[in-house]
Amino acid sequence: MLYVAVATRAFRRYATYRAATLAGIFTNSVFGVIYSYVYLALWTARPGAGGYDAVDAVTYVWLGQALLMTVALWGGGSTDDLAARIRTGDVAIDLYRPVGLVGWYLAADLGRAAYHLLTRGLAPTVVGFVLFDIRLPDLAGAALFAVSIVLAVVTSFGFRFLVACSAFWLLDQSGVQLMSGVLAIFFSGLALPLVIFPEPLRSIALVLPWASYLQTPADVWLGTLDGTGLLAALGLQVAWAVVLLGCCRAVVGAATRRVVVQGG
């Protein structure tokens, strides 16, 4: 119940910045249009690249724009607050609370993600749907897509939480954050769909945790995965989410001992 309250507050907090949301939707749409034409040119030159047709490719572009903020692809979200609190020492107060640090910030981040999905996820998708030919999933596909997005947000949260925790040791997390964002953009499939990477880079990228951010949800939406392939992709998302959350707990444990020694 407490976590629901935390998530709701986070949702409302982001809902305050209306102009920012509108500006973001506009920018996402502009980039959606740009990449749609680029991918159309690419798929015209090479139809069927990566097992996608031109409609799949354009749909992929708009899914990327929709998930960019929802999954907090290049950082940000509730973990930015955590990093700031570690820097100022306020995190000591968080550690005294009878609530787990990981659970608290995860709830807040899920609330943020829900807001971003409903605004900066939905609106650009509608724009893309109006301007281009876009593939829609069936009901089962949509349900699985929803599951896949939640797993995407949790995986991305796990990474961002660990990045924020690096501030316990480095005092400033911005360098690690930038590097982490760079890897996420490239290996999530935002820069280019992972399915058209040449082998063996493609196979490697598909098992890395960043594939969870965009490539996997997009493939679930497009229905390009069959029974076992679909199960494997979702299973991999679950596995990475569990591993990363486990790492978060371990790091908080290690950091707690250090913070106590330092006195915040």
Add this chain to the structure above:
Amino acid sequence: MAELSRTVREAPELYGRIAWMWVRSSLAYPLSFWLMTLGSALITFLDFVALWLMFSTVDALGGFELWEIALLYGASGIGIGVADLLIGSVEQIGDHVRTGTLDTMLTRPVPVLVQVCADRFALRRLGRITQAVAVFAWGAWSVDWSADKVVVAMGMVLGACAIFFSLFVTMSCVQFWTHDASEFANAFTYGGNTMTQYPLTVFPREVVRTLTFVIPVAFTNWYSCLHLLDRPDPFGMPGWFALAPLPVGILMLAVAGLAWRTGLRSYTSTGS
């Protein structure tokens, strides 16, 4: 008038002093500084790798080969890279308005634009410029150079810097009215950069017209590069457009100056 010329003379020095302060402050956390520099370089490096990976699937995109696209990519990248290094911080103007720090700036004997642009000056952005220069040089290797092409190339680079410089300022001025809409400018600055990284043949005719006559980012690289590549314009624009970047850039600087003055004049303090 005398006052204006003094301001113009002193602005670079004042800018330099503020920028140097931020460079020193960013060096306070050396590990972060070097990771950020490495990250900035890597971000643009992987950006080009993505383009290169596209060419593992196709031989040409929009009728252009990879080395030709490298020329377009590099020219646009140098333009936005220099503009971003020098005045990219103008994007934060909304924060200054919202939090009231603009009030503090107004009381100081340094032009506000200089203060805003030099704020949080980040030397790490040199990483992006270096990458763009390297990509451009690689593309330029295959160009059949002549004296007039050198002139066109120089005009293009200067023009591209001026055009992106103006876009950063003009589009950020929107934030004088909507304080939290900083992302709006990104659609034009980074969006313009992304579009011009590709041959404009990828886009429909109307889009190319818009990029020429409304938001003239096509002048940052497209028309001049067509000349460097000895290609006729696929959309039938005149050949002398190759020499237009610098005049277009100067015109846009004037527009940016006007936008900035209008914005600043309409500014009323948040009072907090």
